[in-house]
Amino acid sequence: MGNYYNYTHFRTANSLRMIKKKITIKNSSGLHARPSATLVKTASKFSSDFFIHFYGYKVNGKSILGVMTLAAEHGSELELEFDGSDEKEAMKTITELIENKFGLKDE
Amino acid sequence: MSETESVDHKTISGISANSGIAVGNIVCIDNKRRKVLPKSISETEIDFHLKNFKEGRTTLITELSGMLDYLDAQSGSIIETQKQIILDAEVEKRVESLIQDHLFSSDYAVYKTFCDFIERLKESGSELFQQRIVDLENLRDRFIDVICDDKKSFSIEKGTILVTKELSPTELVSLHANGLSGLVMEKGGITSHAALIAQSLEIPCIVSAKNATSKAFNVKGILDGREGILILDPEKEILDKYKIKLEKLKKTQRRLLKNINEPSLTKSGTEFFLSANIEFESELGQLAKYNAKSIGLLRTEGLLFSNKIGFEDQVRFYESVLSATEGSVTFRLFDVGGDKLNAKIPEEANPFLGWRGIRMLLDEKDLLETQLKALLICAGKNKGRVKILIPMVSVEEEIFELKKVIATLQKDLSGSGYKIDKEIALGAMIEVPSAALNAENLARHLDFMSIGTNDLTQYTMAVDRGNEKICSLYQQQHPSLWKLIKITAEASLKTNTEIAVCGELAGNVLGACGLVGLGIRNLSMIPNAIPRIKEELISHDDSELKELAESFLAASNTTQIKEIFEDWRVH
Numbered sequence: 001m002g003n004y005y006n007y008t009h010f011r012t013a014n015s016l017r018m019i020k021k022k023i024t025i026k027n028s029s030g031l032h033a034r035p036s037a038t039l040v041k042t043a044s045k046f047s048s049d050f051f052i053h054f055y056g057y058k059v060n061g062k063s064i065l066g067v068m069t070l071a072a073e074h075g076s077e078l079e080l081e082f083d084g085s086d087e088k089e090a091m092k093t094i095t096e097l098i099e100n101k102f103g104l105k106d107e
Numbered sequence: 108m109s110e111t112e113s114v115d116h117k118t119i120s121g122i123s124a125n126s127g128i129a130v131g132n133i134v135c136i137d138n139k140r141r142k143v144l145p146k147s148i149s150e151t152e153i154d155f156h157l158k159n160f161k162e163g164r165t166t167l168i169t170e171l172s173g174m175l176d177y178l179d180a181q182s183g184s185i186i187e188t189q190k191q192i193i194l195d196a197e198v199e200k201r202v203e204s205l206i207q208d209h210l211f212s213s214d215y216a217v218y219k220t221f222c223d224f225i226e227r228l229k230e231s232g233s234e235l236f237q238q239r240i241v242d243l244e245n246l247r248d249r250f251i252d253v254i255c256d257d258k259k260s261f262s263i264e265k266g267t268i269l270v271t272k273e274l275s276p277t278e279l280v281s282l283h284a285n286g287l288s289g290l291v292m293e294k295g296g297i298t299s300h301a302a303l304i305a306q307s308l309e310i311p312c313i314v315s316a317k318n319a320t321s322k323a324f325n326v327k328g329i330l331d332g333r334e335g336i337l338i339l340d341p342e343k344e345i346l347d348k349y350k351i352k353l354e355k356l357k358k359t360q361r362r363l364l365k366n367i368n369e370p371s372l373t374k375s376g377t378e379f380f381l382s383a384n385i386e387f388e389s390e391l392g393q394l395a396k397y398n399a400k401s402i403g404l405l406r407t408e409g410l411l412f413s414n415k416i417g418f419e420d421q422v423r424f425y426e427s428v429l430s431a432t433e434g435s436v437t438f439r440l441f442d443v444g445g446d447k448l449n450a451k452i453p454e455e456a457n458p459f460l461g462w463r464g465i466r467m468l469l470d471e472k473d474l475l476e477t478q479l480k481a482l483l484i485c486a487g488k489n490k491g492r493v494k495i496l497i498p499m500v501s502v503e504e505e506i507f508e509l510k511k512v513i514a515t516l517q518k519d520l521s522g523s524g525y526k527i528d529k530e531i532a533l534g535a536m537i538e539v540p541s542a543a544l545n546a547e548n549l550a551r552h553l554d555f556m557s558i559g560t561n562d563l564t565q566y567t568m569a570v571d572r573g574n575e576k577i578c579s580l581y582q583q584q585h586p587s588l589w590k591l592i593k594i595t596a597e598a599s600l601k602t603n604t605e606i607a608v609c610g611e612l613a614g615n616v617l618g619a620c621g622l623v624g625l626g627i628r629n630l631s632m633i634p635n636a637i638p639r640i641k642e643e644l645i646s647h648d649d650s651e652l653k654e655l656a657e658s659f660l661a662a663s664n665t666t667q668i669k670e671i672f673e674d675w676r677v678h
Contacts, residue, residue, distance in 0.1 A: 033239055037188045063197030064188070065224045068239065071231030 018083035021091055027101035030073035033064075035102040040064045042097055048084025050094070061094075119270070119291065119323060119337040121316030124302035126333035128353045129289030129311045130346070131266035133328040133339065135320055143218035143251060148210050156206045156213040163213070163254035167193050170253075189246055214254045221247035263287060268330050268337070270316075270323040274301045280389055283308045289330035291337050293319050307390060307633045313337060363638030367398045371641060374648035379623055381641060382434070383634040384609060388424070391431040393634035401434030403631020404496070404557070404609040407478070408443050416474065421481035425493075429485060435492045437557065437607075437631070438482055439536065440468055440475070442498035459571065464499025464536075469508055479516050487526035494532040496557055501539045506552050509533075534605075538562035543591040546598035553604055557631075558595055560610025560618070564588055582665045583612045589621065589659045589668075596625045607631055616643045617672045624656025651675070 025031060031039070043050045043061045050061035052070060054077075059066035061080070072078060082091045097103075148156055171190050192198070198220055205216035225243050263269065265286030273294040274282075279301050290305055290312045305312035311332030319337070326340040329349045338345060371379050382403035383394055394402070405428055410416050415424065428436055444455070444463040455461040468475040479495075486493035497509055510533065521527050537543050538559035550556060560583050565572055567587055570580040582588075592608070599606035607629035612618035614632030619640045622630060632640065644652075655675050662668045 033188050033242075037191055040191060060197050063195050064191045065195050065243075066197045069224050069227040069231070071228060 017087075018081060019087050019091055020079055020081050021095065022077060022079050023095060023098050025072050025074055025076045025078065025098065028074050030076065031067060031070060033068060036064050036067040038102045039067055039094070039097065042093060043090065046082075046084070046086050046090035046093075048082045048087040048090045050090060051081040051083075053079040053081065117339040117341075119313075119316050119319045119339070121291065121313040121319065121335050121337075123312075123332055123335035124314045125306045125310060125312040127289075127309065127311035128332065128349060128356060129266075129268050129330040130349060130353065131268045131288045131328065131330075132264065133268045133270055133323055133325055133337075134263055135270040135323040135325060136272070143215050145215050145219075146212040148206070148212050150210065153207055153210070156216070157203060159213040159254055160202055160206065160217065163217075163250060164193055166253050167250055189242070192243070192246060193250070214251050217250050217254060218247065221250070268328050270319050270337070272320055279304050279308070279310075280387060283310060284389065289332070289337075291316050291319050291323070291330065293317065304386075307384075307386070307635070309635045360638070363642055364397075366642050366645065367638055369641075369645065371645070373623070373644060373652065374646065375650070377628070377649050379628045379630070379644055381637045382607075382629065382631040383637070384614075384631050385428065385634075388427055390634065391428065394432050397634045397637040399634055399637060400432070402428065402432060402436040403607055403629065405436050405438050407439060407441055411441055411443060416477065418477050418481055421478060422485060425481060425485045426488075429489050429492060435494055435532075437494040437496050437534070437609075439496040439498055440465070440478060442536075443467070459565065465497050465505045465509065466499060466501075469505065469512075472512075475512065476516060479513060480520065483513070483516055483520055483527060483531070484525055486528040486531045487520070490528045491530070493528065494534060494555065497533070497535045498559075499538065499562075500535040500549065501541050503545070503549050503552060506533075506535060506549065510552070536562075537595050538566070538610075540567050540591060543595050546595040547601060550598050550602040550604040555605035555607065556595060556599060558592060558606070558608045558610065558627075560588065560592075560608060560612035563591060563610065567591060583610065583615070584617060584621075584659075584668050585665050586659065586662050586668065588612075589625075589656070589662075592622070592627075593625055593656075593660060596627055600626065605629065614640065616640065617669070619644060620647065620652055620672070620675075621656045621659050624652035624654070624659075 027035060029035075040062055052059050052061045052067065054070050054072055057070060058081075059070055061067060070076075070078075080091065080094060082088075082094075084090070168190055171186050171193070198217075201220045201223075202213070202216045205211045205219060206213060211219070221243060225240055225247070228240055228243070263282060263285050266288045267286070268289035268291065269282065269287055270291045271293070273292050274290065279287075279290070287310060290301075290310055292301065292312070292314050293316055294314070302312055302314050311330050313330065313332065313335050316335075316337070323337070323339060327346075329338040329341050329346065330336075331338070331349070341349070371381060373379065380401070381399065382401040383390075383397070383399040384404040384406070385391065385394075385402050386406040386409050393399070407421075407424075410421060410424060415421070425436075425438065442464050444458045444461060444467070462470070482493060482495060495513075497506065500506060513531075513533070517527050517529070532554035534553055534555035534557055535542065535549055536559045537546060537549075537556050538561075540563070542549060543558070543563065546556060561572070564570075564581060564583045564585070568580050568582060568585065570577050572578060572581045596606060598604070606627055608622050608627055609631040611632075613622060613630035614636035616639060619630055619632075620643060623644060630640065655672070658671045658675070659668050662671060
């Protein structure tokens with residue numbers, strides 16, 4: 001599991017701190033509509049900005065269309081980026097959500 | 108149907124959900140993919156287009172929320188996701204930028220934004236995600252319809268026959284107000300909500316018409332509700348034939364309507380009472396048309412679905428219903444499953460055997476007390492005319508508990524200076540086999556009982572009426588049902604408790620004759636069934652009807668019962 005975790009802390013040009021983390025999608029059907037909906041709903045509870053990097057795309061993690069269009073399937077490795085006052089808590093919650101396969105019973 | 112075989116390519120067939128004939132122009136909502144061309148706007152128009160986008164979004168959300176009320180939890184979660192897409196922050200950002208920075212019109216801005224996302228999804232090449240594209244395209248097109256105030260799917264010319272995939276009850280009600288003459292749906296069974304409303308609004312209706320939207324086009328058509336067919340662009344002879352049929356139908360209607368003002372007496376002079384089942388205010392006009400003196404079943408779930416469960420909203424609705432008739436109104440308390448109350452309530456494995464009707468109401472005290480308070484106040488103003496009906500009673504304790512709640516509320520209201528009706532009638536739906544079998548004991552605590560044959564059939568036959576695979580087992584006329592009804596009727600006689608039937612069986616000629624034969628004199632039905640039922644009942648004497656009911660009880664299956672009825676009727 002440790003391999004998938006890669007905390008990176010660095011400073012952006014305007015001195016705002018952001019945190020990043022790599023994670024793998026574990027539920028067999030990938031980030032389809034329902035997991036996307038859950039992910040976005042959860043992310044929207046936090047004030048921090050949340051972006052997902054995948055295959056050179058960067059999408060807003062609080063946008064369900066953005067997340068869906070990533071078409072991330074089982075085994076896809078995403079990079080999550082959080083930026084804001086509650087970024088640590090946001091990262092913890094989102095990570096758990098993905099680890100727990102969005103609380104869906106896996107098919 | 109052999110006469111229509113030669114024109115098969117021009118005929119769409121499905122299952123008859125409501126008889127009747129409609130001749131009119133066909134409008135087909137075929138969900139064709141839309142194309143919107145870029146339109147430039149001037150800087151002064153920016154605000155207008157931004158507002159247009161936001162208002163369209165609100166309308167769409169309201170529309171989706173309305174649909175939610177008629178859906179099960181699974182379909183509900185799909186709608187929830189659609190709502191999330193409509194409110195998507197990224198969509199908002201892009202649309203606003205296209206309007207503000209690129210000076211595009213709001214409809215194109217939405218079109219472009221969705222198309223970009225759809226394009227990306229297509230590029231992904233993932234099988235699973237390809238299925239979502241259709242959903243997104245539908246949502247995009249509906250969004251643009253709303254923004255353009257393109258009401259073409261909702262406003263129609265008088266006499267139109269609509270062919271569509273499916274229709275929500277609210278859409279159907281509003282289309283009816285605009286003069287819809289017939290409805291063909293690809294989806295839905297004969298007991299789907301839209302079909303039931305079509306029956307109540309007297310719109311000829313066909314359901315389960317496979318691929319209808321891809322076969323139909325905008326020409327003149329004939330909808331034969333009884334046969335379950337829609338004939339496209341009919342030849343003159345067929346058209347003439349149907350015009351004669353239609354004329355005959357109207358004549359029969361007129362004859363039946365003439366009967367309406369005659370006394371409701373069997374040939375032996377026994378009086379019977381035909382009342383109306385009502386759900387929407389738009390149906391109230393039918394009371395006078397069919398001379399229904401009272402409302403035997405007022406469904407109140409419409410309030411829940413349109414989120415009008417506040418005290419004032421309820422009082423307004425109940426008063427409006429009471430003022431539409433001089434007779435009594437039987438108000439059935441909210442009869443829904445818990446999932447309809449709150450999306451957070453988890454889906455049950457067996458919702459029809461679950462937390463619903465009185466079981467749910469006794470737990471949701473606020474909901475129950477607000478409804479009872481509204482009803483009790485209306486009852487105080489209309490003494491003797493308000494009757495309260497408890498849904499889904501399975502044990503007598505439920506009646507005791509509800510009585511306690513009513514007594515407390517009556518005392519409080521009286522203490523606050525409200526007039527109350529101390530004699531307010533309380534009844535129970537007999538729709539669970541345990542209630543029918545135990546009717547004599549229940550009746551001792553009640554002023555009336557009302558047999559709901561639809562649910563009683565469902566629970567007796569252990570069949571979900573909505574399940575296409577087994578719906579042929581959904582037999583309201585099965586001997587087992589007649590036996591349960593007989594037990595209930597005897598209980599009513601023994602305890603001197605009023606009895607009524609408010610299910611579909613009461614509005615069916617066979618059913619009504621059998622029920623009156625069992626001594627049940629109060630039948631409540633969709634208003635347009637009243638003339639037919641009355642005509643049948645006034646043409647038989649009591650001993651004939653009794654004999655019929657006895658042979659129903661002796662039969663061993665539904666086919667036999669139908670044959671017995673046909674033989675009996677010919678005599």
